[in-house]
Amino acid sequence: VPRTGEVVFDKVTFTYPGAEQPVLADISFTARRGTTTAIIGSTGAGKTTLISLIPRLHDATSGTVSVGGVDVREAQLESLWARIGLVPQRPYLFAGTVGSNLRYGREEATDEELWDALAIAQGEDFVRAMPETLDSPIAQGGTTVSGGQRQRLSIARALVRQPDVLIFDDSFSALDTATDARLRAALDREVTDATVIVVAQRVSSIVDADQILVMEDGRIVDRGTHSELLQTSPTYQEIVST
Numbered sequence: 001v002p003r004t005g006e007v008v009f010d011k012v013t014f015t016y017p018g019a020e021q022p023v024l025a026d027i028s029f030t031a032r033r034g035t036t037t038a039i040i041g042s043t044g045a046g047k048t049t050l051i052s053l054i055p056r057l058h059d060a061t062s063g064t065v066s067v068g069g070v071d072v073r074e075a076q077l078e079s080l081w082a083r084i085g086l087v088p089q090r091p092y093l094f095a096g097t098v099g100s101n102l103r104y105g106r107e108e109a110t111d112e113e114l115w116d117a118l119a120i121a122q123g124e125d126f127v128r129a130m131p132e133t134l135d136s137p138i139a140q141g142g143t144t145v146s147g148g149q150r151q152r153l154s155i156a157r158a159l160v161r162q163p164d165v166l167i168f169d170d171s172f173s174a175l176d177t178a179t180d181a182r183l184r185a186a187l188d189r190e191v192t193d194a195t196v197i198v199v200a201q202r203v204s205s206i207v208d209a210d211q212i213l214v215m216e217d218g219r220i221v222d223r224g225t226h227s228e229l230l231q232t233s234p235t236y237q238e239i240v241s242t
């Protein structure tokens with residue numbers, strides 16, 4: 001399996017088992033290594049479903065999804081997952097410590113690597129302020145940290161794994177706009193090789209993306225850069241103005 005993390009969707013359709021209507025229809029796009037692809041669209045448009053096909057949380061009903069030139073259905077699941085860092089829409093933390101939560105998926109990471117990931121994820125300050133820093137306990141469900149802190153720990157966990165493909169599902173929504181901006185600037189600076197896919201609600205989180213896919217009812221209705229879409233896409237204009 002080549003190490004390049006290019007993600008390609010080719011005429012992908014997906015229907016949830018037992019459902020009548022497809023949730024994704026005719027989805028085709030290429031997300032290249034070293035670039036950021038943003039996905040925006042109203043609630044229920046199919047964004048989370050779309051990204052869930054990359055690590056095979058679901059399989060496409062028709063069409064193909066490939067990572068690094070290999071159809072995900074033909075890749076070995078363990079090696080596929082090793083190359084994908086997915087920050088879920090509802091981040092979860094395990095009972096344990098800050099450090100054990102960050103190491104989940106890459107047990108051998110050094111403390112220095114954890115701090116580097118936290119610095120990018122804008123979590124360094126609050127973890128340093130905790131009484132036992134990386135050894136601070138996390139209660140079941142992560143109830144000892146705030147929603148925004150949980151989001152940042154979840155982002156740092158994905159970075160620690162150094163994946164070829166980094167997927168953020170609405171991961172910046174619990175952050176204030178200044179923290180969001182600092183985090184994206186740090187990602188741009190420090191994560192240069194990965195294929196980054198960002199699902200966002202807020203347009204400010206994706207203005208710099210190399211390509212933006214606008215989704216509506218399971219379809220990509222428009223695509224382009226922020227400035228292109230401002231001129232060509234009524235759907236995008238509507239999202240921007242709300």
Ligand code: DUT
Nearest residue numbers: 016019023042043044045046047048049050089
């Ligand atoms: N859906 C199901 N079963 C599931 C998950 C979702 O039928 O297990 C439906 C709900 C919705 C559509 O699929 O009609 C798309 O859901 P998805 O969660 O992919 O939408 P989203 O774009 O991620 O919405 P949000 O912005 O609220 O996260």
Ligand code: MG
Nearest residue numbers: 047048049089
């Ligand atoms: Mg979603």
